[in-house]
Amino acid sequence: MGLDMIRKTIRNAAPAVAALVMGATANAAYDVDILPPASPIAQQIYDLHWAIMWVCIVIFVVVFGAMFYSIFKHRKSAGAKAAHFHENTTVEVIWTVIPFLILVGMAYPATKTVLEMKDASNPDLTIKVTAYQWAWEYDYLQDGVKFNSLLATPRAQIEEWQKKGEAKNPDYLLEVDNPMVVPVGKKVRLLVTANDVIHGWYVPQLGINQYGIPGFVKDTWFKADKAGTYRGQCSQICGKEHGYMPIVVVAKAPEDYAKWVKEQQAKNPQAAAPQQVAAAAPVAAVAEDPSRKWTADELKAAGEKVYAANCVACHQATGKGMPPAFPALDGSKVATGAKGPQIALVLNGKQGTAMASFSRLTDAELAAVITYTRTAWGNKAGEVQPSEVKAARKG
Amino acid sequence: MSAATHAQDHAHHDDHAHHPTGIKRWLFTTNHKDIGTMYLWFSLAMFFTGGVMALLIRAELFQPGLQFVNPEFFNSLTTVHGLVMVFGAIMPAWVGFANWLIPMQVGAADMAFPRMNNWSFWLVVPAAILLVASFFVPGGAAASGWTLYPPLIIQQGISIDMTILAVHILGASSIMGSINIITTILNLRAPGMTLMKMPLFVWTWLITAYLLIAVMPVLAGAVTMLLTDRHFGTSFFNAAGGGDPTMFMHIFWFFGHPEVYIMILPAFGVVSAIIPAFARKPLFGYASMVYATASIAILSFIVWGHHMFTVGMPAAGQLFFMYATMLIAVPTGVKVFNWIATMWQGSMTFETPMLFSIGFICLFTIGGFSGLVLAITPVDITLHNTYYVVAHFHYVLVSGALFSIFAGIYFWLPKFTGKMYSEKLGKLHFWLSVIGFNIAFFPQHFLGLAGMPRRIPDYALQFAEWNMWSSIGAFIFGFSQLLFLYNVIECIRSNRKAADNPWEGADTLEWTHLPSPAPYHSFETAPVVK
Ligand code: HEM
Ligand SMILES: [Cu+2]
Ligand SMILES: [Cu+2]
Numbered sequence: 001m002g003l004d005m006i007r008k009t010i011r012n013a014a015p016a017v018a019a020l021v022m023g024a025t026a027n028a029a030y031d032v033d034i035l036p037p038a039s040p041i042a043q044q045i046y047d048l049h050w051a052i053m054w055v056c057i058v059i060f061v062v063v064f065g066a067m068f069y070s071i072f073k074h075r076k077s078a079g080a081k082a083a084h085f086h087e088n089t090t091v092e093v094i095w096t097v098i099p100f101l102i103l104v105g106m107a108y109p110a111t112k113t114v115l116e117m118k119d120a121s122n123p124d125l126t127i128k129v130t131a132y133q134w135a136w137e138y139d140y141l142q143d144g145v146k147f148n149s150l151l152a153t154p155r156a157q158i159e160e161w162q163k164k165g166e167a168k169n170p171d172y173l174l175e176v177d178n179p180m181v182v183p184v185g186k187k188v189r190l191l192v193t194a195n196d197v198i199h200g201w202y203v204p205q206l207g208i209n210q211y212g213i214p215g216f217v218k219d220t221w222f223k224a225d226k227a228g229t230y231r232g233q234c235s236q237i238c239g240k241e242h243g244y245m246p247i248v249v250v251a252k253a254p255e256d257y258a259k260w261v262k263e264q265q266a267k268n269p270q271a272a273a274p275q276q277v278a279a280a281a282p283v284a285a286v287a288e289d290p291s292r293k294w295t296a297d298e299l300k301a302a303g304e305k306v307y308a309a310n311c312v313a314c315h316q317a318t319g320k321g322m323p324p325a326f327p328a329l330d331g332s333k334v335a336t337g338a339k340g341p342q343i344a345l346v347l348n349g350k351q352g353t354a355m356a357s358f359s360r361l362t363d364a365e366l367a368a369v370i371t372y373t374r375t376a377w378g379n380k381a382g383e384v385q386p387s388e389v390k391a392a393r394k395g
Numbered sequence: 396m397s398a399a400t401h402a403q404d405h406a407h408h409d410d411h412a413h414h415p416t417g418i419k420r421w422l423f424t425t426n427h428k429d430i431g432t433m434y435l436w437f438s439l440a441m442f443f444t445g446g447v448m449a450l451l452i453r454a455e456l457f458q459p460g461l462q463f464v465n466p467e468f469f470n471s472l473t474t475v476h477g478l479v480m481v482f483g484a485i486m487p488a489w490v491g492f493a494n495w496l497i498p499m500q501v502g503a504a505d506m507a508f509p510r511m512n513n514w515s516f517w518l519v520v521p522a523a524i525l526l527v528a529s530f531f532v533p534g535g536a537a538a539s540g541w542t543l544y545p546p547l548i549i550q551q552g553i554s555i556d557m558t559i560l561a562v563h564i565l566g567a568s569s570i571m572g573s574i575n576i577i578t579t580i581l582n583l584r585a586p587g588m589t590l591m592k593m594p595l596f597v598w599t600w601l602i603t604a605y606l607l608i609a610v611m612p613v614l615a616g617a618v619t620m621l622l623t624d625r626h627f628g629t630s631f632f633n634a635a636g637g638g639d640p641t642m643f644m645h646i647f648w649f650f651g652h653p654e655v656y657i658m659i660l661p662a663f664g665v666v667s668a669i670i671p672a673f674a675r676k677p678l679f680g681y682a683s684m685v686y687a688t689a690s691i692a693i694l695s696f697i698v699w700g701h702h703m704f705t706v707g708m709p710a711a712g713q714l715f716f717m718y719a720t721m722l723i724a725v726p727t728g729v730k731v732f733n734w735i736a737t738m739w740q741g742s743m744t745f746e747t748p749m750l751f752s753i754g755f756i757c758l759f760t761i762g763g764f765s766g767l768v769l770a771i772t773p774v775d776i777t778l779h780n781t782y783y784v785v786a787h788f789h790y791v792l793v794s795g796a797l798f799s800i801f802a803g804i805y806f807w808l809p810k811f812t813g814k815m816y817s818e819k820l821g822k823l824h825f826w827l828s829v830i831g832f833n834i835a836f837f838p839q840h841f842l843g844l845a846g847m848p849r850r851i852p853d854y855a856l857q858f859a860e861w862n863m864w865s866s867i868g869a870f871i872f873g874f875s876q877l878l879f880l881y882n883v884i885e886c887i888r889s890n891r892k893a894a895d896n897p898w899e900g901a902d903t904l905e906w907t908h909l910p911s912p913a914p915y916h917s918f919e920t921a922p923v924v925k
Contacts (some may be wrong), residue, residue, distance in 0.1 A: 030861070032841045034777065052774070063735065080742045081742055087682070099728045100725050106771065111714060172459060216634060235705070325535070
């Protein structure tokens, strides 16, 4: 392993050295700047950053210019004799007051931006963002559209413990199944919260980084300047998959946005229960009619998808879990036991453990995933119908 | 201070120093020099422990994808690396220096409470064992980041309780150490050693000790609430029970920000001793250095909110914490200007301690500037919890605190051991460290600007190049530290006898009044400072 790494290091280092020598820092891969801003606030952040950077650079050059001048001039080997001056009130007052004034100069524009950032009033559109371990849920309050957004990069590209991973997608780790879609030029207010632990909704190009705190709703806002796709990630450590909950915002022209909303609503006629999940196509089917009786095979097939999107991170595709932190479901007493406690567990989670509540999934999805875990691997328990989940939810 | 007259009568004390030998000497010692030595070796051991974790992290981050560790273990590595470096490496190193130097620099025979001093040290050891052992319990070591935020931390297993216990023990140890230091400084100074004649290292530690006493109980309170939330059904930080996770952040950072000054103020003291010694010129503004240190300490209590700009606090809160944080730049600037004015028209030489001190001034200032950038609330919003922050705090902690620890070790090794270190190897250690450090951490600014979050085991492809460089630099830096270990051992074993004052410009009591090595008992009769 060690040797292999050194070899890899050398193999990778050679082109990098070459690139650097050729002054390739202009190359995107050697980016040294904030990403191009895509909202008015992000633009102000960008300008503030460079304003203060330039002040720092100038001070640095002047102060350390003086120091290095002194280092070269006032060295004993160059025959310098030590002077003995010390304490000079005038000098000391000057070097206290000047930095203070510079700081006041910097605080002024920063204050204006802070006040603007905090003003989330009169939005054109409000979206509630709820963070879960490890998915984002977007709820368009006015439009009755609600969906989950999960990492879309396949595990096979990520895990390279045993063997080299598959070739990585260009947007490796920054791609999701269902992006947040917003209209360009409209003020979008976000209500950010979380279900389990603290997360951070962070999209640098839109100038937003907002913690989602369980039990509290915080608001923030942005206005996308131009159509485009803006990517970000969860910014606050939230457990093992923290590195794997990206955020993608697609800004569309208002007409296209309206069209998108129609499509979403069509998928989901009941605005009151507009939940759909992750793994797009097959699971969309899951959402159609919760009162229908499902066949075991239907449930299993849909359940496998739901499981892959929501449970594998902890319980693993093999159902073997990662004991002792995450128990195996294969052979688990709960997963093969009575339906009631199992439905309750998945619906409500277990306080004080990483097993969170999955009540955000629809009845059909829950029934499907529970059926799947009851019947997959070596498990041989019976299926669970959406109606049973519905009843449990009520009770 | 005063004329260089050697108190020769101290030298013979060594002969009939009545102390046990072997392991008992170290277990039961109440001698400030023995305890100082133990603290310093302990700190070095912890530095390597935390260093191994850092290199595992950097190995995983060498390229995208997961090659070596799983995400959970990765989170444990960052968490315990942070805790070990802060509480195991940097803080004990400063307590080690305090033990060795404060009694000698104020002309006292020992610390005020020698037995408590022994306790302070021996408490640190089990705490460190608890931290490291937590890797081996079911569920693995704490994986919440060193900030220990709930509710995430509530989810984990027994290792969290071990971590909480460790923090409690460390806090008790720090408080005892601080009481000892404050009492020693205030009561055991030699005749004539007025407060405003004390060496700056003593001043900075006096202020640091007050900070410790003020904030360690706050941290203890925070982790106790975590403990009761975990096991006794309270809901301090649980919204469902009427609590608030944000409250933990407030309490933690009310401790956390002064904590970073606890790690850096003694560094200011060391650098303020070394620069005049090698410039052969008195410190430019002694009094203003003392006042600047005190102002920084006081301001450090009202800036904690800059770690919380993204929780969604009201505009007034954001503005207050932004202004307060920016204000700290003023006394910090005063310090840097003072050091440079001290060098100005001096007669400088560049032995290893001086090199590390100059490295400190330049690189710490870079860390200070990135801190100023982060103080600007809107800019912090876009950089919070990204690699920019990781770069920032490593510039202040590694090239700040750690470099000045190296500077101090090289500076006082002759006094500690009576031997001279190898100047050639010392300089090599310096250059490898500076180069490795900058390759490792400078690119992290760019990663942060481009939006790479911290505490992630894997990253998007556009971050690959700078991460590769960062890992290369980290390995250069890490392995160079083996040279430091070698230098210290080589120095102890060599037969290059050090002069009582090997530095032309050093003028504090330990140089002017004591032989090298400093005898086991020094200043049993207090020197008179004129
Ligand atoms: C060999 C030198 C070092 C290297 C290569 C190194 C590397 C790292 C890395 C890669 C991280 C993880 C960043 C992240 O994912 O958020 C980290 C975190 C940290 N390091 Fe270091 N580090 C070194 C020395 C130190 C030292 C001397 C300190 C002194 C206090 C220190 C304090 C911290 C702290 C407080 C954290 C934050 C932990 C957290 O995120 O909870 N490091 N370091
Ligand atoms: Cu996260
Ligand atoms: Cu702070």
